[in-house]
Amino acid sequence: MDVFVCAGCGTELTAPVSRVALPDHTHFGAWEQLHPPLMEPATYAVEPVSFTAGDSIVIAPGDSRDMVLIPEKCAGYCMGIDGRDGPNLACGGCGSAVATRTDDCGLWQAVWLEPDAVRRIPSGLPAVPTPDWDELDLEAYVVPPVELDGSWSFRWEAAVPVALAHLVVACEARPVALPGPLTDLLGDALAGYLPAGPTELTAHLAGPGMPAPRSGDDVLLVPRHPVTGEPWRPPHGTAAVAPLDVGVWAHFALPGETSPLPASGRVPEGVLRDDYPLPLRPWRSFTPHSTAFSRTLVRLPAIRRPGMRAYYDRVATWP
Template sequence: MDVFVCAGCGTELTAPVSRVALPVHTYYGAWEQLHPPLMEPATYAVDPRPTGPPWRPWKDVGAELAARQGVFAPVYSVSFGARNRIVIAPGDSRSMTLIPGKCEGYCRGVDGRAGPNLACEGCGRAVATRLDDCGMWQMVWLEPDAVVRRASGLPAVPPPDWDELGRPEHRVQPVEPDGSWSPRWEAAVGVALAHLVAVTGDRPVDLPAGPVAELLGHAVGLRLPAAPGARSLALAGPGLPPPRPRPDVLLVPRHPLTGASWCPPGDEGAVVPLDSGVWAYLAHPGETSPMPATGSLPEGVLRDDYPLPRRPWRPLAAHYHSFDDTLVRLPAVNAPRLRRYRDEYRQTYGGDADLA
């Protein structure tokens, strides 16, 4: 395990933490809602892309410079913030204090608009940014040039691997306790749909019957309406039998440690990565029936009188910003067909509205 210390004075700024993949929903929450921490306790992740302020308008940046920042299609503004910023849960931060005058926010918290808002208690150096405003997952971003990673001296925790996906606790439920769709699901669907549009070249897709079609059918239909010549898609990943024949596209999990897409051995066909917790629910939904009030049922017998799973008042849709932000960061968006596709849906749904 590692700790991060101040590059100026050596003060420890975090509890011992282990690296995991950056969550796909990091930047996409539900508007006007307070969210829990993004990261699990004792974990951290790194974003290799430039993030946060300063921001520069697209018209002042141009396509060539924007591409060097990882953006391949016009957007309102392009980040020129630091690369390789480190995100932790707020509860894992240590010896940092808020900087007066840099704690602005939109509504019920701070949103980091003025840059780093946390200073090292040892030397006063600005080292991190706390984010917890409505619509944001609670998190602390450490500035890469202000901290140094060191070994904590604690035994290393076994890194997460593909076998994590089969554990019940890894599955992310699609519906929140209040009956709304999970914002993590909405963001994950948006990211996956952007990859699906890119690999199919804006062509329709046939979804397999079962949880994939039931939960994702509405969102996919909005982005890729049914038409002749549809591409075939199937769920695939560790622990699942390989689909035969091989469909045009495989919906696969991201590795919980590296974020890399799972691929069948020796297979170079098209794959679409999906948040591993969302994938795990689709692949292993598990039994949802309650236990009998008294006594027990014979082994292998399930009750058939329990309520159906909760479904919110509207079908599951992709988070607009997770879809568009992912699509503009895929070089394939420069293809004429996909550029026309993006222009058309932005005109239809607007550049800043969520698609429901």
């Protein structure tokens, strides 16, 4: 595990944290809605940034230590701070600007450490080993698609279109049919994001714990490793893969809970009936985050291939 300290005075600015993959939904939130923390406790992620001294480091606000707000740099849109004025957190030891806190509407709560203002040092605690796929507790990563108030998960609304952008590239902009579970849940909301025309390819869910992909599968929707960020790869075969947020993938791939009621007959005497509640139903149709789709698509190197130019030109004007 690591600790980030002030590059100027050495003050510890974070709790011990371990590196994980940058979440797909990092920069994509719902407008005028408050969001939970982007990162899990005791974790950090790195985002490469061009033309700077280094990479941006993001942590959960609760893992920050000995930093104080800079009042004159705490502007925001309406509900919090959005970082528009630059770094708004100062080192408690020397007063140097070291990080930016964001928590305004539409933004995931986070603290972004300035790459040239901090240093990473060992915490003294044992390093957390990177688990293999068969060592992950995938059930712990499941993200339900619908929140308790009946709204769609913000994470789903961002992660699904990010995966669709990868899927378009994996299919080389040819029409593709989505797997049944994804189509059944999200309906026609995803149709406009896929190349139009007669279906030529079919995407299949695949990953650890699932039946081995067939040799003739066209393209596989697979989970991204929560620590390394790398997509799961089948042990055999050459099918293209499109990575999907592990929490969304796990919702489809893992078997759901089964009712505690007997399949037939009556509940035994002395046993209290405990029916499961009905599944949550959203109060509106699924709305993919269009910016998440378009910004992911144009950043994928394969979009520059000549055969994908027509598709790129059609979607380049999206928000």
